[in-house]
Amino acid sequence: MSAFFSGVKMNQIQPDYNAVSLQKVDLKHLDPHVTNVLIVGIIIGKNRPKILETQQRGPDTGGQRAVWNFTIRDSVPHYINVAYWGNPEQIFQANDKFSTGDVVEIINPQVQIRKLDDKFEQWHPMVTSPYKLTLSDKSAIVNHHNPEPFLRLLHCPTKPTAMFVPIHDIHNRGGSIEFADILGAVKGVNQIRSIKSRTGEMLQVREIELFDHTAPTLKVSLWEPDLINRSNSWKPRSTILFMTDLKIDWSNFGRAYMGKATTRTIVTENPASKEAKALFEYAQNAPIETFDLIEQMVTSIPSSSSSIDEIMSIRQVHDRINSCNEIKEGGKKSFTVILYAFVTKLDLDGLSPILIVKCGHCKMPIKNVRCENSECPVVFENETVEPDMAFDIRVSFSDHTGTLTNCRLTGQAAENALGYIVKDFRSMPDDEKASLKWKYLLEQCKVRLAIIFSISQYPIISVLEIARANPIEVASKLPVY
Numbered sequence: 001m002s003a004f005f006s007g008v009k010m011n012q013i014q015p016d017y018n019a020v021s022l023q024k025v026d027l028k029h030l031d032p033h034v035t036n037v038l039i040v041g042i043i044i045g046k047n048r049p050k051i052l053e054t055q056q057r058g059p060d061t062g063g064q065r066a067v068w069n070f071t072i073r074d075s076v077p078h079y080i081n082v083a084y085w086g087n088p089e090q091i092f093q094a095n096d097k098f099s100t101g102d103v104v105e106i107i108n109p110q111v112q113i114r115k116l117d118d119k120f121e122q123w124h125p126m127v128t129s130p131y132k133l134t135l136s137d138k139s140a141i142v143n144h145h146n147p148e149p150f151l152r153l154l155h156c157p158t159k160p161t162a163m164f165v166p167i168h169d170i171h172n173r174g175g176s177i178e179f180a181d182i183l184g185a186v187k188g189v190n191q192i193r194s195i196k197s198r199t200g201e202m203l204q205v206r207e208i209e210l211f212d213h214t215a216p217t218l219k220v221s222l223w224e225p226d227l228i229n230r231s232n233s234w235k236p237r238s239t240i241l242f243m244t245d246l247k248i249d250w251s252n253f254g255r256a257y258m259g260k261a262t263t264r265t266i267v268t269e270n271p272a273s274k275e276a277k278a279l280f281e282y283a284q285n286a287p288i289e290t291f292d293l294i295e296q297m298v299t300s301i302p303s304s305s306s307s308i309d310e311i312m313s314i315r316q317v318h319d320r321i322n323s324c325n326e327i328k329e330g331g332k333k334s335f336t337v338i339l340y341a342f343v344t345k346l347d348l349d350g351l352s353p354i355l356i357v358k359c360g361h362c363k364m365p366i367k368n369v370r371c372e373n374s375e376c377p378v379v380f381e382n383e384t385v386e387p388d389m390a391f392d393i394r395v396s397f398s399d400h401t402g403t404l405t406n407c408r409l410t411g412q413a414a415e416n417a418l419g420y421i422v423k424d425f426r427s428m429p430d431d432e433k434a435s436l437k438w439k440y441l442l443e444q445c446k447v448r449l450a451i452i453f454s455i456s457q458y459p460i461i462s463v464l465e466i467a468r469a470n471p472i473e474v475a476s477k478l479p480v481y
Helices: 088-097 119-123 148-157 165-174 225-233 276-283 289-301 315-327 411-418 421-425 431-439 470-477
Strands: 022-024 037-046 050-053 064-075 078-086 104-105 109-115 133-135 138-144 179-196 202-211 217-223 240-251 254-262 268-269 334-345 353-360 386-398 403-412 443-451 460-468
Touching: 037 148, 064 088, 064 119, 064 148, 078 088, 148 268, 165 179, 165 217, 165 240, 165 254, 179 217, 179 225, 179 276, 202 225, 217 225, 217 240, 225 268, 240 276, 254 411, 315 334, 315 386, 315 403, 334 403, 334 470, 386 411, 386 421, 386 460, 403 411, 443 470
Parallel strands: 022 037, 078 133, 217 254, 403 460
Antiparallel strands: 037 064, 037 104, 050 064, 064 078, 104 138, 109 133, 179 202, 179 240, 202 217, 240 254, 240 268, 334 386, 334 443, 353 386, 386 403, 443 460
């Protein structure tokens, strides 16, 4: 035993597969000169194996070698990257056997000093160890018999969570951000899709949506099978994610910036930090559905008596929206306008849905009879709570320049326009609803609209106020263009 280990606590073990003594060493005591070491740690991130062509051919390789990269941690301040090299069959079997959250014993690795000018370092997660571990045919990885002491490390972030980039900043200045650390609450987990790569390989991808105090959504794509598998257990509002080194790219399809988890990314679920705790508390009642977001945004818009709204034609509204959509970052501002237009669609007595039903407890939309949110007490405690109902009516407007469709008349604005609350409206017979409809349908009205840009390509157009127009006022103020 070298002098370096004279003061280090180590366990001498005799593995069955060879006759050498292994020294159990903590990551903080690693040294590139030690041999026959055993390291115990929990896997905090892993990537799919890669196959590389080699010039050497053998009975087991066929001219190919494979490498599997993963990251382990044995204490809060100490974590290290590992590269496991071998023939493809061996490496893929090891990858299939171990996942993030497994506590493993790494036997007889080679300890190497990381080089700052190594271009390959940029493709691996940021770690605290000045070394890296390389496994070969002379090494092994097995499950550890006592994983419990290590499990808490899964909730320890690998970077300070206080340094996260707010989602609002991603959307406003994403062009100047290449990689970002994001702290977000899960808003939704989409279905897994299969995509053929440029090399013809079939890959799986899943998009998730996050939100925080500053913005309602950020889409993040997951490409690593380990992350996709982990995402199966992520729950809206309940799961907080700290994602390091997300690649930030502009999506032409979604016309917004989005994140991409790469081989550098470490995802910490429900991190143990005050920032994550504050976000979790905010997420419990934050508006994450479209209807709730509209209501929140609309309530922040000044009333007509305290603001000066520009009078526009429908063509001018379309032009303004198109101009805003051409702006990638900053400057995409919501705005309010006054229209003098005819109501060309308003279905109060037909087949169009005009009410939204939400769980009275968790406020998630109810599609069937009961709340389907598995985290809601209404579901798992079998509570009985009266559902909430609100107006959510689609309206279309037309003038001499064009038509504006899918405008939303919701909440208090709808009650003011119709003169009824939801409860009274639901009890009305259809003939009375039809009569109420004709109060506005095909009539020229003065309409105050809010055009609200969230994150998607198309803005939300919300009706703030609507009333029959005065013909004299229309004649004097209606825009020609």
